[in-house]
Every structure is written in structure tokens, then in C-alpha cells.
Amino acid sequence: MSGYEGGGGARGGSRDGGAGGRGFDDDRRNSSGRQRSASRSRGGDRPRTSQAPSERRKRTDPARMAAFDVLREVDESDAYANLVLPPLLRERRIRGRDAGFATELTYGTLRLRGRYDAILSSCVDRPLPGLDPALLDVLRLGVHQVLGMRVPVHAAVSETVGLARNRVGAGPAQMVNAVLRRVSERPLKEWLSVLEKEAPDALSGLAVTESHPLWIARAMREALVGNGRAADEIGDLLSADNVSPRVTLVARPGLVDVADEEAWGDADLVAGRWAPTALRLEGSDPSGVPAIREGRAGVQDEGSQLVTLALAGAPVEGVTSDDAGERWLDLCAGPGGKAALMGALAAQRGATLVANEVAPHRARLVAGALAALPDGVVEEVRTGDGREVGADEPGAYDRVLVDAPCTGLGALRRRPESRWRRTPSDLAALTGLQRELLASALDAVRPGGVVAYVTCSPHLAETQLVVSDVLKKRDDVERLDTPGVVRSVVRVDAADEIPLSDRDDVQLWPHVHGTDAMHLTLLRKKA
Numbered sequence: 001m002s003g004y005e006g007g008g009g010a011r012g013g014s015r016d017g018g019a020g021g022r023g024f025d026d027d028r029r030n031s032s033g034r035q036r037s038a039s040r041s042r043g044g045d046r047p048r049t050s051q052a053p054s055e056r057r058k059r060t061d062p063a064r065m066a067a068f069d070v071l072r073e074v075d076e077s078d079a080y081a082n083l084v085l086p087p088l089l090r091e092r093r094i095r096g097r098d099a100g101f102a103t104e105l106t107y108g109t110l111r112l113r114g115r116y117d118a119i120l121s122s123c124v125d126r127p128l129p130g131l132d133p134a135l136l137d138v139l140r141l142g143v144h145q146v147l148g149m150r151v152p153v154h155a156a157v158s159e160t161v162g163l164a165r166n167r168v169g170a171g172p173a174q175m176v177n178a179v180l181r182r183v184s185e186r187p188l189k190e191w192l193s194v195l196e197k198e199a200p201d202a203l204s205g206l207a208v209t210e211s212h213p214l215w216i217a218r219a220m221r222e223a224l225v226g227n228g229r230a231a232d233e234i235g236d237l238l239s240a241d242n243v244s245p246r247v248t249l250v251a252r253p254g255l256v257d258v259a260d261e262e263a264w265g266d267a268d269l270v271a272g273r274w275a276p277t278a279l280r281l282e283g284s285d286p287s288g289v290p291a292i293r294e295g296r297a298g299v300q301d302e303g304s305q306l307v308t309l310a311l312a313g314a315p316v317e318g319v320t321s322d323d324a325g326e327r328w329l330d331l332c333a334g335p336g337g338k339a340a341l342m343g344a345l346a347a348q349r350g351a352t353l354v355a356n357e358v359a360p361h362r363a364r365l366v367a368g369a370l371a372a373l374p375d376g377v378v379e380e381v382r383t384g385d386g387r388e389v390g391a392d393e394p395g396a397y398d399r400v401l402v403d404a405p406c407t408g409l410g411a412l413r414r415r416p417e418s419r420w421r422r423t424p425s426d427l428a429a430l431t432g433l434q435r436e437l438l439a440s441a442l443d444a445v446r447p448g449g450v451v452a453y454v455t456c457s458p459h460l461a462e463t464q465l466v467v468s469d470v471l472k473k474r475d476d477v478e479r480l481d482t483p484g485v486v487r488s489v490v491r492v493d494a495a496d497e498i499p500l501s502d503r504d505d506v507q508l509w510p511h512v513h514g515t516d517a518m519h520l521t522l523l524r525k526k527a
Contacts, residue, residue, distance in 0.1 A: 062094050063102035064141065064163050070106050071137040074417050081106055081417060104244070109137075109144040111242045111416040114211035116143040119191050123182040135172045138164045142180045147188040157181060203234070210238035215424050216409060223458040228501040233511065240510035241412040241419075247281040248272060248302050249289070250337070252344035255296035255372055263291040273514060274490045274498055275305040277341070295372030300337045301414075303508045303515030304456075308338045309489040310506075310520060311401050311452035312345040314480060317527045318448030326351040326398035327379070331386040331441055334362025336369025338403055338454075343373040351398070355381045356389060387436045390443025398449045400441040404434040406455040406462050410517030413510060427461050434466045442470070442477055448527040450480070455519045458507055463519040467505070471523075480522040482506045 066088055073079045085106055089099050109116070117128055120139055128136060142160035145151040157180045164173035186194070192209045199205035207217040221234040249269070256263050258271075258279065267289045272278025279297075281289070291297035316326075328346050333339040333355035343353045355370065355378065357363040363383045370378050386402075407426055408418045434455070441451045455462050471477055483500040490498055499512055505521040 061098070061159065062092055063098045064105065064159055065166070066092060066094055066102045067105040067109065067141055068137060068163055068167060071109065071141070072134060074110065075133055075137065078421065080415055081110060082415065104149065105141060105144060107244060107416060108148050109140050110420075111413070112144060112148060112211045113140060113416075113420060114207070114213070115192075115195070115209060116140050116147075116211075118195050118208050119143060119147070119183060120179065122194070123179050132168065132172070135164070135168045135176075138168060138172075138176055139179060142176060143183050146180060146184050147191065153184045157184070206235050206238060210235070210242060212238050212241065212412075212419055213422075216412075216419060216422070219409070219459050223460055223463075223507070226460045226464060227458070227507040228503060229509075229512075236511040237509060241416075243413060243510075245301070245413050245510075245516075247286055247299060248305075249279045249281055249286065249292070250275075250277050250298050250300040250305050250341055251279055251291070252296055252298070252341060252372075253277065254344050254348050254374075256291045260291075263294075263296065265290050272302050272305075272491075274494050275302050275309060276489075276491050277305050277309065278302045295340075295369070298337055298340060298369070300341070301411075301516045301518075303410075303513065303518035304338060305341060306486060306490065306508070306515070307452060307454045307506075307518050307520045308341045308401070309345070310482065310485045310522065311399055311450065312342065312349075313489040314399075314450040314452070314485050314522050314524075316398055316448050316450050317524070318446070325349070327396065328353045328399045328401075329389070329397040329441075329444060330355045330401045330403070331389060331437060331444075332401075332403050332405065333357045333366045333381070334359060336366035338401060339366055340369040340373070342401065343370050343377050347374050347377045351377075352379045353377060354379045354397070356384050356386055357381070358383065358385050387433075387440050390440035394443050395446040397444050398446060400445045400449070400451045401454065402437050402441045402451060403454045404437050404462075404466075406430055406434065406457040407459060408456055410456040410458055410508075410510075410519070414516065427459070431461050431466055434462060435470055438466060438470045439473075442474065442523065442525060445525050447476075447525050449525050451523045451525070453519075453521045453523065456516055458509070458517040458519060463507070463521070464505070467521050467523075476526050477523050478526055479504045480524055482520055482522045485522055486520070 066085070070081050070085050070088060073084050074081055085103065089102060094102055120143060121128055124131070138160060141163070142156060145156035145160065146153055157177060160180060161173050161177045164176040195208050196205040199208060203217055203221065204214055207214045217234065217238060220237055221231050224233050224237065225231050251258050265288065268282040270280045270282060272280060286292050286299050289297065292299070326349065328342055328351050330339040330342055330353065334357040336355070339353065339355045346353045355366050357366050360383050363381055367381045370381065407422050407430060408415060409422070412419050438453050445451050453467055457463065482505050486500065486506050487495045487498065500506055505519065508515045508518045510517060
């Protein structure tokens with residue numbers, strides 16, 4: 001893309017101004033948005049650089065460089081930002097406000113990529129797919145600073161141009177300057193109005209302004225209706241996917257007490273909204289919490305905690321599988337968060353846990369997550385195909401969790417890149433696997449035992465249809481009152497407040513419950 005010169009590649013002119021960002025937009029801000037001293041802000045007495053214009057601003061600050069490098073890793077290696085960014089920040093010693101800036105810049109750009117690409121399409125004189133991918137990522141980062149963060153426009157443009165010079169060359173950097181100034185001519189509200197007017201229908205308008213592929217927006221609207229909610233909630237649901245989720249911790253029962261100040265260090269904690277095990281972490285790094293370092297607590301979405309608590313709280317019938325107490329199975333255990341909570345609950349009940357995971361590297365993560373559990377609770381962490389467990393061990397377990405591989409559409413706020421990777425064609429392979437895993441779990445549970453079918457997706461094809469298709473072929477399984485069980489395990493003061501449908505399964509929602517969109521169906525093998 002070095003062939004771009006001058007203002008080529010952009011449509012229109014520019015303006016200055018902008019809202020305060022990592023500070024206030026005044027005449028004492030330098031190009032990075034940092035405060036200058038009074039003497040330097042006066043200008044006039046400072047010698048001008050001898051560099052040619054093409055050599056200026058070849059570097060940008062480490063936070064922006066880190067965000068760009070994560071976006072390239074996500075694009076080139078199908079990596080997940082939540083796995084790439086934290087170690088990169090540690091490696092480059094980016095801390096404090098700079099780490100927060102890099103995090104918001106990375107995740108915000110990934111979440112709102114669809115919105116920003118639509119805006120860029122109006123400001124670039126060629127189709128976006130024809131641009132160099134690295135240049136396109138630079139432009140997206142710039143647009144997020146201009147329209148999605150409180151960064152002064154001059155700082156956003158100048159720093160992004162510096163990033164472009166460093167990463168993609170001087171010619172593309174001039175294009176970046178022209179395009180971002182064109183973007184800055186309209187405030188975000190006006191751009192959203194333009195995108196809505198250009199859309200062929202209301203749902204398409206929501207999909208582009210709330211930055212979701214149209215097929216996902218349609219599937220989410222169908223899921224709302226299929227779960228007894230209003231179709232017009234779709235705007236709130238899509239908007240909730242674009243809000244950075246708060247860090248939620250799980251206090252694993254029997255391993256750590258919420259009131260143990262030493263275990264939590266100086267962490268600022270607030271009780272969760274629904275789960276008695278949940279704590280919301282305010283304004284600090286979870287890796288610095290002693291209980292987390294020791295494996296007695298973990299980072300876990302409150303919805304994930306609720307479905308695990310519900311499995312443990314569901315009533316079983318008949319005798320246990322042996323005199324030693326119940327045997328529990330996590331059929332798809334990686335990376336181990338639900339398994340660790342299951343193990344802690346099992347230890348309190350005199351039960352044991354088997355954790356199965358098909359991928360060896362994920363099985364190792366599970367073993368690490370279970371390391372803090374008391375001796376004797378974990379029978380085995382095994383590597384195996386969950387579809388074969390039912391045939392290999394028929395009727396061997398009292399409780400089985402099927403946390404099935406899925407599209408992950410319920411966790412788009414946590415893994416924003418997933419919305420751009422998934423396609424409708426993924427559903428056929430996933431739903432087939434989900435059916436096989438659920439059938440295996442029902443074979444592996446004893447008569448009177450309980451199976452929890454869980455997905456982090458509200459898509460009807462992955463939830464209700466999977467369960468109904470599997471049950472059509474069986475007459476030995478009954479549905480439990482899943483909402484009733486969930487109400488029995490939530491915080492005492494929340495049992496009458498948690499909004500659940502009249503169905504016999506439970507669907508949680510980011511815009512309603514503040515959790516990931518977890519689905520839960522509880523089934524019992526007839527005794």
C-alpha cells in the first residue's frame with residue numbers, strides 16, 4: 001500500500017476538536033494526549049525538527065502498538081485476544097492506565113469492527129477488502145479512538161499516523177491521516193443515523209450500528225422470541241454484547257470464605273447479583289488476589305456459576321452408584337472453571353468427580369484448575385472423546401455436566417472476535433456433535449440421575465432443538481423444572497427476583513441478567 005501519497009484514499013476534508021480522553025483536550029496536550037508543561041505549551045522558542053515529513057512520527061506509544069499487534073495475531077493466527085493481550089502487556093511492562101488504554105482499544109475495536117468498517121466504507125475510495133489487512137486494522141484502531149474513546153481527535157489522528165508509519169509505511173500513513181480526518185467530521189451519533197438510514201430494514205440497521213453480522217442478529221431475535229421474550233429486545237441484547245463485562249470471581253465453597261480478608265487481599269469486592277458464590281471485582285487485577293493465585297477462587301461468569309450450582313442442586317432419585325457416595329462427571333471439562341466449582345461442591349457432599357476432556361492441552365488446564373481440591377475428590381482427569389463415555393461406562397454416574405462445544409454466541413462481549421469468525425455453516429457440525437454428547441451423557445447417568453445440558457449460546461438450533469431431537473429417540477428421560485432448580489440455588493434474596501421464563505429450561509441474557517447468554521436444560525433418567 002506504499003503507493004498512496006498525499007491525501008489519496010480518503011473522501012473529503014477534516015476538522016479538529018474532540019472530547020477529552022486520557023485527560024482534557026486543551027492546548028497543553030501533546031500529540032499523545034499527555035499534559036505538557038506550561039513552558040513547552042507556549043511554543044515559538046522550541047527549535048523545529050530537521051526531519052523530513054516522511055520521517056516524522058515513526059513511533060507511537062506502547063499501548064497502541066500492543067493493541068495493533070494483538071489485532072494482527074487475532075487476524076493471522078485465529079487467536080483470542082483474551083489469551084494474547086495479557087501476556088503481551090506483561091512482556092512489554094505496560095501497566096496501569098496504559099494497560100487499561102490498550103485493553104479498551106483492543107477489545108473496543110474488535111467488538112465494533114462491523115460498525116467501523118461501515119463508516120470507513122464511506123471514507124475510503126476503494127472496497128475495504130482490497131486494503132492491506134494491517135492497514136485496515138490501523139484504520140479501525142484510529143476510528144475507535146476518534147468515535148469510541150475519549151481521545152482528542154488530534155491525538156487520535158497523530159498517534160494512529162505514527163502507528164501506520166511504524167507498521168505499514170509512509171504512504172499508507174498519509175492515507176490514514178486523510179481518512180481519519182474525514183471520519184472525524186461527524187460525531188458518532190450522526191454516523192449511526194447515517195448507517196441506519198442506509199440500511200434496507202430495521203434489523204439490518206441494528207446489525208450494522210451494533211456491530212453484529214446480520215445472521216447473528218436474526219438468530220438472536222429468534223432466540224428471544226423462542227424463549228418467550230419480546231422481539232424488540234434485540235436492540236438491547238446486541239448493545240449489551242458491546243459492553244465490556246465486569247470481572248466476576250467465584251469463591252469455591254469449602255476452599256475460601258467470602259469473609260476471609262486475608263484470602264482476598266486488598267481486592268475491592270461486591271457480592272454477585274444471583275449466585276451465592278459470585279463476587280464482582282472492582283478496579284483491580286484478579287491475578288493479584290491471593291485466593292485466585294492459590295486456586296481457591298477463580299474468574300468465572302456468574303451465569304457459568306449458576307448452571308453448575310443448578311446441576312449440584314437438582315434432585316436425584318434412588319440410591320447412589322456405590323456406597324462411597326455420588327459420582328459426578330464433567331463430560332467436556334476444558335478449560336476447567338465449571339469442573340473446579342463442581343469439585344468443590346462434590347467435596348462438601350462426599351461425592352467424587354471425573355473430568356473428561358478430548359484435547360490433551362485443555363485436559364492439562366483442567367488438572368491445574370482442580371489442583372486446590374481436597375485429596376480424594378478428583379477420581380481422574382482423563383483425555384477422551386465424550387461421545388464414547390456413555391457406551392464405555394453406562395449408568396456409572398449420578399450427575400453429568402454436558403458443557404457442549406458451541407458457537408459461543410452467548411459470550412460475544414468476552415470474545416468479540418468470535419462474531420466475525422462464526423458462520424451459519426458452523427451450526428451443522430456443532431449441533432451434530434452436541435446431540436452425540438448429550439446422548440452419551442444420558443447413557444452414562446444412572447436411573448434417577450441428572451444430566452445438565454449447557455451451552456454458552458442462545459441459538460435455538462444449539463439449545464432447544466438439540467434437546468428435543470435427542471429426547472424424541474428416548475423414552476427413559478424426563479425434563480426437570482429447571483427454573484425451579486435455579487431459583488433454589490440463587491442467593492436467598494434473589495430467588496423471587498431473577499427473571500425466568502415459563503418454560504422448563506432456562507436461558508440467561510446479558511441485557512436481562514448481566515451474565516453471558518447461558519442455556520441450561522436439566523434432565524433426569526427415569527428410575
